[in-house]
Amino acid sequence: MCATCGCSDNNHVTVTNPETGERMMLSHDEAHALGVAHEHATAPKTKWLEVLKQGFLHSLPPSHSHDHNHNHSHRTTIALEQEILGKNQLIAERNRGWLLGRGILALNLVSSPGSGKTTLLERTVRELKNEFEIGVIEGDQETINDAERIRATGCKAVQINTGTGCHLEADMLGRGLLSLNPAPNSLLFIENVGNLVCPALFDLGERAKVAILSVTEGEDKPLKYPHMFRASQLMLLNKIDLLPYLHFDVARCLAYAKEVNPQIEVLQVSATTGAGMSDWYDWIRRQQQRSGAAL
Amino acid sequence: MHELGITRSVVAICAEHANGTRVKRVTLEIGKLSAILPDAVRFCFDICAKGTVVEGAQLEIIEIPGMAICRQCQRPVPLVQPFGRCDCGSNDLEQIAGHELKVKEMETI
Numbered sequence: 001m002c003a004t005c006g007c008s009d010n011n012h013v014t015v016t017n018p019e020t021g022e023r024m025m026l027s028h029d030e031a032h033a034l035g036v037a038h039e040h041a042t043a044p045k046t047k048w049l050e051v052l053k054q055g056f057l058h059s060l061p062p063s064h065s066h067d068h069n070h071n072h073s074h075r076t077t078i079a080l081e082q083e084i085l086g087k088n089q090l091i092a093e094r095n096r097g098w099l100l101g102r103g104i105l106a107l108n109l110v111s112s113p114g115s116g117k118t119t120l121l122e123r124t125v126r127e128l129k130n131e132f133e134i135g136v137i138e139g140d141q142e143t144i145n146d147a148e149r150i151r152a153t154g155c156k157a158v159q160i161n162t163g164t165g166c167h168l169e170a171d172m173l174g175r176g177l178l179s180l181n182p183a184p185n186s187l188l189f190i191e192n193v194g195n196l197v198c199p200a201l202f203d204l205g206e207r208a209k210v211a212i213l214s215v216t217e218g219e220d221k222p223l224k225y226p227h228m229f230r231a232s233q234l235m236l237l238n239k240i241d242l243l244p245y246l247h248f249d250v251a252r253c254l255a256y257a258k259e260v261n262p263q264i265e266v267l268q269v270s271a272t273t274g275a276g277m278s279d280w281y282d283w284i285r286r287q288q289q290r291s292g293a294a295l
Numbered sequence: 296m297h298e299l300g301i302t303r304s305v306v307a308i309c310a311e312h313a314n315g316t317r318v319k320r321v322t323l324e325i326g327k328l329s330a331i332l333p334d335a336v337r338f339c340f341d342i343c344a345k346g347t348v349v350e351g352a353q354l355e356i357i358e359i360p361g362m363a364i365c366r367q368c369q370r371p372v373p374l375v376q377p378f379g380r381c382d383c384g385s386n387d388l389e390q391i392a393g394h395e396l397k398v399k400e401m402e403t404i
Contacts, residue, residue: 074404075319075402075403075404076316076402076403076404077400077401077402078312078400078401078402078403079399079400080308080309080312080398080399080400080401081397081398081399081400082308082397082398083396083397084301084304084305084308084323084396084397084398085301085304085396087304166297167297197297197330198297200330201297201330226376226377226378227330227377230377230378258386259378259380259386260377260378261378262386262387
């Protein structure tokens with residue numbers, strides 16, 4: 001038994017291309033190839049910061065108490081200093097290079113289930129498809145429904161089913177990229193499994209995580225799930241057309257998001273009515289221009 | 296419950312470096328801001344180690360407290376959650392410790 005959320009050994013991750021009908025099974029070991037160091041993009045550390053950090057770390061208690069018996073000389077201590085999620089991080093960096101080399105802007109959309117990610121993507125694809133070539137990689141535990149919905153808008157989509165796994169990992173995205181074969185200089189949206197916890201820990205190689213929060217959820221979600229809102233560069237507050245019918249304090253929600261992540265950008269949108277969507281498209285255009293500049 | 300997958304990775308890393316010897320002790324560093332619960336890792340460890348060279352090994356977890364430096368006044372700010380505020384009022388913090396997730400060392404026989 002194993003897996004990120006308690007899946008059993010017969011749990012299989014599949015990548016399905018609805019266009020060709022091609023279905024790829026990832027073996028269990030491949031599917032769970034181990035994750036990512038949880039490091040956030042931060043400003044370059046200055047020397048004094050490093051000095052402070054080292055000073056703090058050295059002030060911690062020694063690694064173990066040394067109360068064990070040192071007489072048994074045949075025991076060997078091996079220093080490993082290895083990041084537990086290091087393998088995922090390596091694969092994520094490989095994906096990042098693959099995407100950068102093709103000038104593809106990849107955005108990892110994360111949220112709770114039901115925040116309106118797929119509806120938002122459908123509208124985004126419809127309204128941007130004349131400007132950009134767009135590909136979508138859909139992550140869900142089961143069904144290829146979302147990939148079919150996206151494909152109906154006229155763009156390429158591949159579905160990754162994680163079985164009982166609760167998030168996408170970098171190797172799954174790598175397989176998804178091979179199946180989707182996105183065009184150079186295109187936009188790639190990755191719709192992660194609906195979950196505000198685990199996807200925060202796993203870098204896929206994307207340019208940025210975009211958190212989607214809908215006003216039908218609690219306004220304190222950023223405080224309840226700080227890791228996700230800290231890991232995200234942009235928060236889309238969705239379903240704002242419903243605000244007249246709800247007791248949702250927008251100002252308080254934005255304050256919470258900024259408390260957890262002072263750098264986070266916030267846009268208010270409704271994927272149903274289209275309100276605010278042009279701001280989202282402008283944000284994507286700015287990111288796309290930066291992608292080009294990075295080369 | 297992503298700790299199960301995390302613990303499985305720990306066992307895989309140790310088994311990979313054990314070169315067929317048996318692992319008697321594993322030491323991890325887990326930061327208190329890392330979204331990983333040490334107790335859940337302890338709970339999963341014996342299950343994940345079963346049938347591997349790590350089976351029966353003692354698990355030690357060093358918990359690293361959260362610490363940040365205020366970017367405004369450059370004072371240290373201890374953290375118990377992955378965000379906070381300095382006494383000077385700023386929440387623009389550089390988090391320097393507490394996100395560790397590392398296999399530090401192991402003892403083999």
